[in-house]
Amino acid sequence: MPDRQETSILNIGVDRYVLRACQRHAAETVALCAPEPWDFGPTVPAEGVRILRADDVGNAESVLGALHRAGLGDHRFSAVHSGDEFALVTSGLLAQHLGCAGMDPLVALNFRDKALQKQRVREAGIATAASVVIEDIHDVRHLADTPFARSVLKPLSYGGTGFTATVSDYPGLAALSRDYRARQLDRRTFVLEEFMEGEEWIADGVVFEGEVLFFALGKYGEPCLDALTEQRPLWARAMDPDAESWAYDLAAPVVRESLAALGMSTGVFHMELFHNPATGQVSFGECAARRGGGLTEEQVLHKFNVDLSECGVLCALGKRPELDVKVRPGAVGHTHLLGRPGTIISYPSVDELQELPGVAYARYEHPFGSSLPDSVQFIGQSLGLMLITGDTDEELASRVTELRTYVDERLVVASPRMTFREHRDWYESHWPHHARLGGGVYEPPAV
Structure with a gap:
């Protein structure tokens, strides 16, 4: 591959960590941004990144139109990369069209189509549903x-x-x-x-030219489907490769063989596994050809000193990531914060949260004045997230509960569909010292 000064990368999406890696390793970055992240307000580096708007970054017509309108239809990109789940196949097709490096679209399809995915894995003799x-x-x-x-x-x-x-x-x-x-x-x-019985494990890692360079195991605090069905915030913790080496030994062959069955030779992955404690068997659940969601990037960076987003960009450019894995002692995990239905009035600041014991990082996904839905329809539709640490797994789990409660007790949300009378009563009960909304009867002063 060319040196950095000769490298141009087309990135589908505006993830802050991915674009930071593009800045480091490419002289030129063009990033496609869909309406939702644009309206959300993506964190885009000030230099070295050109943002193009596209109505649907998972649609080849939409992306090609954006490129041609910008005069880049025939631009010689070094690679096309995407960490966007819904744009993986499109990014592969674009790479073929543009004649540059990128994921094979049929391999990308194996990571999107859940029926094909299970078929490929099952045909390779790997246990799955x-x-x-x-x-x-x-x-x-x-x-x-x-x-x-x-x-x-x-x-x-x-x-x-x-x-x-x-x-x-x-x-x-x-x-x-x-x-x-x-x-x-x-x-x-x-x-x-x-339906698969057992604990839900997560494997996030990097493979290059068929060799799994690194993977980090994690474990959900409860099954994803249970959290969604019961409308509870999902959380996950990292599994320590020393204290839980037995888990890594069980998972490693399933991870390697599943990636091979799905055709991924180079890239980053997010795999979900089922571990049945009664039998000791680890089965394949699902796999995505991208970094995990939530605070997976931050969690793996904290625990293992591995930047998965940077690894993804390097792999797209055909460069082998040089990893310096350092396992930080102690427990680390991340949790979503669901909030409550209605209009957000206030919540504790990020600075306030990050001063609390065990909070390594926090961010909100919704600003004041925005609304939270009556119910979440998918994992990630949350008020915010926190990266939490502890000396032990037990302390971590306890802190997750305590910190969620801390935010919830200080979260002020105006309930949806209130009448004006109910809204006035609610307002005055929260801010009794503010000016009354209703006012009284005017009595003019004596003349």
Whole structure:
């Protein structure tokens, strides 16, 4: 690959860590930004990054149009990279069209299409859930006579456990079908998978030319689907490679063989595994060809001194990441903060949070005045996140609970759909010393 001064990278998305890595390793960076992150207010480096707007960065037509309008239709990029789950296949197709380095679009497809993914892994002899494709979730009558065990229903390609539910019988499936149809859900092709027992583990790592250079294991505080169904904030912790070396020994062959089965030879990955404590078996769950969500980047950087975003950019450029893995002692994890439905009035500042014991990093995803929904539809639709540390896993778990409570007790949210009378009463109960909203009867002074 060319040296930095000759390197030009096209990045699909405006992730702050990815763009920081692009600045470090490319002389020129062009980044495609969709409307949602633009409106959200992405953190974009001031120099060395050219931002192009595109209505849908997962749509080849939208991205090609943005490039040509900017006069870059024939630009000689060194590589196309994306950490955006919904743009992986498009980024591979763009790389082929532009004649530069990038992920093979068929490999990217293996990491997006959950049915193909399970098929590839199962054919390689790796334990994973059996699955059935439902071509149209709006019409499931052909499954009326299917014998059901406990199953998980999910879209063929989505993210964040969105629109995922457990199903135990046909009436339950039919009810979900009617619900999704009534909501006019744009995802129509679903997968019905065998329910997997056990703990949910996470593996985030780097593979280069077929060699797994590094992976970090993590563990969810509870199953993702349980957290979403019960509307609880999800949290996860890093697993220590020394104290929990047995877990790394169990997971390593599944990680390596699954990546090979899916065709990933170079890049970063986020894999979910199931560990059954009763049998000791580790099974494949799902895998994405990108860094994990939430504060995975920060958590792995804190615990292992590995910047997954930088590794992804280097891999896209064909450069082997030179890792300096340093395992920090103690426990570290990250948690989402859900908030409450309504309009956000105030919450503790980031500076205040980061002064609390055990808080290494915090950020909010919603500013004052924005609204939180009645219920979250996918993991990540949260008020904010915190990276939390502790001397032990037990102390970490305790701090997660305490810090969530700290924020929740200081979070002020105006409930949705209040009448003016209710809103006035609510306002005056929170700020009794402020000017009264209603006012009284005017009595003029004596003449």
